[in-house]
Amino acid sequence: xxxxxxxxxxxxxxxxxxxxxxxxxxxxxxxxxxxxxxxxxxxxxxxxxxxxxxxxxxxxxxxxxxxxxxxxxxxxxxxxxxxxxxxxxxxxxxxxxxxxxxxxxxxxxxxxxxxxxxxxxxxxxxxxxxxxxxxxxxxxxxxxxxxxxxxxxxxxxxxxxxxxxxxxxxxxxxxxxxxxxxxxxxxxxxxxxxxxxxxxxxxxxxxxxxxxxxxxxxxxxxxxxxxxxxxxxxxxxxxxxxxxxxxxxxxxxxxxxxxxxx
Ligand SMILES: [Zn+2]
Numbered sequence: 128x129x130x131x132x133x134x135x136x137x138x139x140x141x142x143x144x145x146x147x148x149x150x151x152x153x154x155x156x157x158x159x160x161x162x163x164x165x166x167x168x169x170x171x172x173x174x175x176x177x178x179x180x181x182x183x184x185x186x187x188x189x190x191x192x193x194x195x196x197x198x199x200x201x202x203x204x205x206x207x208x209x210x211x212x213x214x215x216x217x218x219x220x221x222x223x224x225x226x227x228x229x230x231x232x233x234x235x236x237x238x239x240x241x242x243x244x245x246x247x248x249x250x251x252x253x254x255x256x257x258x259x260x261x262x263x264x265x266x267x268x269x270x271x272x273x274x275x276x277x278x279x280x281x282x283x284x285x286x287x288x289x290x291x292x293x294x295x296x297x298x299x300x301x302x303x304x305x306x307x308x309x310x311x312x313x314x315x316x317x318x319x320x321x322x323x324x325x326x327x328x329x330x331x332x333x334x335x336x337x338x339x340x341x342x343x344x345x346x347x348x349x350x351x352x353x354x355x356x357x358x359x360x361x362x363x364x365x366x367x368x369x370x371x372x373x374x375x376x377x378x379x380x381x382x383x384x385x386x387x388x389x
Contacts, residue, residue: 155329181217
């Protein structure tokens with residue numbers, strides 16, 4: 128873990144070595160912009176955790192889904208060699224149907240072999256628990272997300288930071304396109320039930336760039352983030368350091384910082 132101080136503490140009688148700071152880089156909605164992935168690969172080693180919160184593929188692209196999946200799988204494998212990589216599915220990433228007929232991102236499952244943390248996984252990195260929620264396409268997969276979070280909550284040590292990857296933000300500043308809201312109706316219930324520290328979203332490309340929208344929002348006990356989408360070779364992104372209590376949104380238009388201290 129780069130530029131981090133290793134510390135030890137006892138958790139339930141077990142000594143855990145953890146980094147005093149966890150530097151997180153959050154982006155999403157890269158939509159098969161391979162040069163943005165190349166930029167991420169170059170930047171990754173400066174961060175302890177890199178998160179790509181869904182919509183890796185572009186279903187409207189001329190390039191076939193299989194070709195996109197092959198190229199992006201190679202990019203994710205390269206990223207995972209540089210740092211801890213967490214990736215959730217978005218609505219563009221669904222390449223198969225599960226047994227109950229709902230769409231799923233089966234190709235992401237193969238990335239686990241490269242050390243990528245993906246849909247359905249819960250991992251502890253230093254002093255933070257992360258849970259990766261898949262895109263839900265219907266009642267069965269929606270129920271599976273609810274069950275995933277109930278199961279994951281059992282792993283949370285009291286007072287521990289808990290961060291979710293969840294592609295679609297709830298209705299609010301992060302779901303505002305400038306014309307209308309596209310909020311996920313399940314998220315408010317999940318926030319009320321589990322009170323996570325933060326949810327890393329994406330999905331609404333315009334929200335951070337529009338009047339009335341934002342890249343960060345506080346709902347109850349939870350910080351919500353959405354970096355948005357920009358053209359060019361460098362992704363819109365958010366650098367988050369909970370230990371230092373700071374988040375920075377960085378785009379071609381400039382940088383905005385927000386204190387996470389309450
Ligand atoms: Zn998208």
